[in-house]
Amino acid sequence: MSIAFSALALTFLAATAPAHAQSAVADGQKLAFDRGKGNCLTCHQIKGGDLPGTIGPALVDIKAKYPDRNELVAILTDETKRNPQTMMPPFGRNRILTSEEINAIVDFLETL
Template sequence: MTALSRTSVLFLLLAIAAGLASPARAQSAVAEGRKLAFERGKGNCLTCHVIQGGDLPGTIGPELKDIKAKYPDRNELAAIIFDETKRNPQTMMPPFGRNRILTEQEINAIVDFLQTL
């Protein structure tokens, strides 16, 4: 086997391995996002929103359902969670990212979860 073909095989194997790991990573992010959304101390989405499977939801904000259809661009949804005051200065939603309540990674995990609703 030539050096070029060995390198090609190596890249192919790495690409396959990355593809196989991806669904597990995505599932983990969804689980982490759900945990954050339902956790009363950190994400705390249930304080204001009804979310299927959540206990004692609030009704200040809209019910969180059909999110992927409403926000097909995940960046828009992440921006809302990061700082909704940029889009709606009158919002009651805390600017989770701007105020460092949630990290960018945590916001992305919540977006992953919300897009499953």
């Protein structure tokens, strides 16, 4: 019975993982486009976003530019550690975004 339960649990996890990933991407896009939270559109052009800014680079080919996910997380958390002259707000350091929200935005950015 334990083997059957384990197989059922693995099947469930495999079936729900893509749905969870899609949910994280959708949550990340919502946060990125939210003018009161991520606010990425204020400075960046993003496919599907309205009224983008031009202060920062266009967010395209992100996975190719940043193959290491942790680098994107660090940029959103506190880019001033890497570049003290940046105009990028330290979303994590200033607690504008939680680590879960930052990871959701990174999930979304990796689809661009």
